[in-house]
Amino acid sequence: MQYKFIDLFAGIGGFRKGFEDAGFKCVFTSEINPQCQQVYETNFGDKPFGDITKINPTDIPNFDILLGGFPCQPFSISGKKMGFEDTRGTLFFDICQIIDTKQPNVVVLENVKHLIHHDKGRTFKVILKALMDLGYNVTHKILNAKDFGLPQNRERIFIIATKKHYFDFAKLKKKKKVILRDFLDTEGNFEFIDKSEYTLIDTPKNQESGLIFVGYRNKNIWQKGVRENTEHLSRVHRQPNRIYSIDGTHPTIPSQETAGRFFIYIPELDTVRKLTINECYKIMGFQPNFIKHSNIGEQYKQIGNSVAIPVIRAIAESINEQKLLIDEPQRQVVGDLQALLFAY
Numbered sequence: 001m002q003y004k005f006i007d008l009f010a011g012i013g014g015f016r017k018g019f020e021d022a023g024f025k026c027v028f029t030s031e032i033n034p035q036c037q038q039v040y041e042t043n044f045g046d047k048p049f050g051d052i053t054k055i056n057p058t059d060i061p062n063f064d065i066l067l068g069g070f071p072c073q074p075f076s077i078s079g080k081k082m083g084f085e086d087t088r089g090t091l092f093f094d095i096c097q098i099i100d101t102k103q104p105n106v107v108v109l110e111n112v113k114h115l116i117h118h119d120k121g122r123t124f125k126v127i128l129k130a131l132m133d134l135g136y137n138v139t140h141k142i143l144n145a146k147d148f149g150l151p152q153n154r155e156r157i158f159i160i161a162t163k164k165h166y167f168d169f170a171k172l173k174k175k176k177k178v179i180l181r182d183f184l185d186t187e188g189n190f191e192f193i194d195k196s197e198y199t200l201i202d203t204p205k206n207q208e209s210g211l212i213f214v215g216y217r218n219k220n221i222w223q224k225g226v227r228e229n230t231e232h233l234s235r236v237h238r239q240p241n242r243i244y245s246i247d248g249t250h251p252t253i254p255s256q257e258t259a260g261r262f263f264i265y266i267p268e269l270d271t272v273r274k275l276t277i278n279e280c281y282k283i284m285g286f287q288p289n290f291i292k293h294s295n296i297g298e299q300y301k302q303i304g305n306s307v308a309i310p311v312i313r314a315i316a317e318s319i320n321e322q323k324l325l326i327d328e329p330q331r332q333v334v335g336d337l338q339a340l341l342f343a344y
């Protein structure tokens, strides 16, 4: 039996690819951004439905799993209950309405790690409580792309709500560590930067995250490139200036970056070059046959907003292995019954 899923806040389809690779079938998609819709349709053949707030849940075909990497918004809680009714006016409320109407067996939500601390932890609490109120067992964990066969330090929070027993994150199949070197293009028009534009530190620093910090771009160079309206972002997001070795992992590909200012150090050549856009897609788990948007700025934005496909695939496979969709009586229950029978 092929289980069905719906792909909400679909972006360019990272969730869809991971679940399809694990044997699941997509029956409905929602994505509001026309640029993402275009790329999604080119690659998957389905034009996503637009704004999720305009969907009548009863119009959605039946499905087993709801997937959504939803935007993080503050809730203004008026009531004391903090149930899903209290999230009215947010996109999370729309997700809850679909869950309430369609009663899927499994819900997988993804977000930035910061969601846990958003609004002093209230947002996260409301999300968990709302899912519990809808009748689900809810677990969550921060997963890192570098534990799933990608050379990227990308941490994201995953919330998994199930009708049956809890999803067990400990059962996820992790992969052995890889380094950026193994994912680099061997030929292409590489953009090397001049030695006068960066400074290498004397001793490279191996960080716990797997990054190997080797130097930084000189301040007068990167300051020139600060973009407007990015003042509220961290310095690294405003203008990435740190340089890491290809013998470690790469930092998170951020969604705000539209010029791809990611610089990598190649020890044997003693040079620094920009990570190419193809390499960016590769370290998110996208295959070379994935058709990107025609505009390079859009390509960077879309990949930064996406999910690391192997992490999603591992979750999809584990949902199957943990038998979270099968309607037969659980083994554990049979075991318990036997124990009861033997007791008398």
Ligand SMILES: C[S@@+](CC[C@H](N)C(=O)[O-])C[C@H]1O[C@@H](n2cnc3c(N)ncnc32)[C@H](O)[C@@H]1O
Residues within 6 Å of the ligand: 008, 009, 010, 011, 012, 013, 014, 015, 030, 031, 032, 033, 036, 050, 051, 052, 053, 068, 069, 070, 071, 091, 302, 305, 306, 307
């Ligand atoms: C963080 S991204 C998720 C990307 C996706 N997980 C991927 O792999 O590419 C959130 C997405 O939600 C979409 N979105 C925001 N508001 C929406 C709405 N009202 N209806 C449908 N999609 C929406 C955005 O356009 C964006 O692509």
